[in-house]
Amino acid sequence: MAVLEIRDLTHYFGGLCALSHLDITLEPGTLTGLIGPNGAGKTTVFNLVSGFYRPSRGEIRFAGRNIAGLKPHQVTALGVARTFQNIRLWKDLTVLDNIRIAQHHRLGYGFADAVLRTRRFRRREAEIDAYARELLEVLELGHVAGELPKNLPYGLQRKVELARALSVEPKLLLLDEPAAGLNTADVEELIRHIRWIRDRFDVTIWMIEHHMDVVMELCSHITVIDFGETIASGTPEEIRTNPAVIQAYLGDDEI
């Protein structure tokens, strides 16, 4: 079964049609790209999938279940995690806390347990903590566990945000411009990282990215949107030579 199936997804902001008739199917374990010029509606797609907006029309099926209309935390609990175009870490909580809090949907204890420090609470907190530390270790972030994100360099913040998304234990990971603001060396590392994450965490990845080399290198399938309309979709090779795409990016020297 497809991880994500989007049919006829359409969204209006007042009179502005930010997205129209988007159709996409993501198969398990794939790396897919979503590209398009500025303001094309890419982030809107992610916001719709993560439940931040309720779509004006259309269907979003995650693992066969229609998730359109669910609240964001419910969508996340089902196994959809994301990062943000502008990093949105909790800047005054430690990196470790950032990772721990993203396990809220599977805490397994409640208010009374927390106040009374029941056995269940202590067991789960220990597990949550161990999981978070291991995740940081695996992503080579162990040394910043006690730091506040606001004190970290930009590249590390991006990495921590990725770690936080993985802490959800997602089946589908949405990355909104993971390479934005990174230098060339960081971008190379990111490419290796993303591929490795897909295999290590057995997760399906859908990414928005402006760096064409990143998308072309990583993605087996790419969708291009412009003004909310899907103008092309196919393999990197097909996209590279597609006249409509070249047209949309004309004047945009990125492709």
Place this chain on the structure above:
Amino acid sequence: MTSQPSSVAVRPDGAAARSTAFQRWSVPALTLAGLAVLLWVGQSGALTKYTQTVIMFMAVNVIVSASLNLVNGYMGEFSCGHGGFMAVGAYVSSVLGVLLFAKDRVFGPPLLPPEWALVGFPLIVLVGGVAAALAGLLVAIPSFRTRGDYLAIITIAANYIVISAVENLDVIGGSRGFMGMKRVVKAMGRAWDLPWMLLWSFGFAVFTLWILRRFVYSTYGKGVMAICQDEVAAEIMSVNTNRMKVAAFMLSSGLAGVAGGLFAHIVGYVNPGSFGILKSTEALVMVYLGGMGSLSGSVLSAVLFTLLLEALRPLQIIKWIVIPLLLILLMQFRPEGILGNRELADVFPRLRRFFRFK
């Protein structure tokens, strides 16, 4: 306790340090010592009745400021009707206490033997707290359902609604107020002659700090801080923000109700005027004075503010010119409050060697 890494921001690698026996027992021991001192103070008459009352007000104010800090400090919302929830707790526990344990002109003879007040008293205070928490639920549901800053407006409105509801309830004295709580307190004293109000005020203050501390330092409770720092991210990273906010708000208003119940029994008399916007403002002042998101800050500010109020008592209404002025000066020169969003142990890390409060 098993390895329980309640990491505080400053611990370098967030490592789970094991607590020594000394650290583990120092807070309970200190609490017991505090109770012992208060016991001695009450029995020996070493302090005047007035000084004892001031100590009890301090304890009440600790509860008020620490509980409001949960919503306004840790969660970053703006609630300004704490007085209303105190009123709910004060009236519910007072009426219940008089009904059960004291002879009253309106309610007639007590329903239970008065000496049962000994165990009944903490229970009626808690029932007052539960009632206030339910009132908090009524406020929280409409406030948090909609986006935007409705909480401030709705809490002010709720404060007024509670006050005018009480003013119009003649059974419980209306605007003249309600009394008889002294008889409940006396009933406790007759059953066992101890300075009960001193002990319970202190006990409930410690209880409040203990609950808040445990809540805020669990991964569950930290959801509140995530909401404060980026609510959208919190919701999208799996925190049920709506339920979290309602839970925190109920806890906060419930504790305010406990404070109200204690206040009523310390003074022995309540009237709706005691819990108006002025009371809510006092609560806000204490939170901002102590520092947002700092429990030890709230304790410090509650103690200082109580002393200040007593010192300014001769000025009567003029104190409400002096206090706002102080607030303005504070905002000017130390806008983050006494401790900012840090705890005492963050400012003096050496303190950590001596205690572990969780």
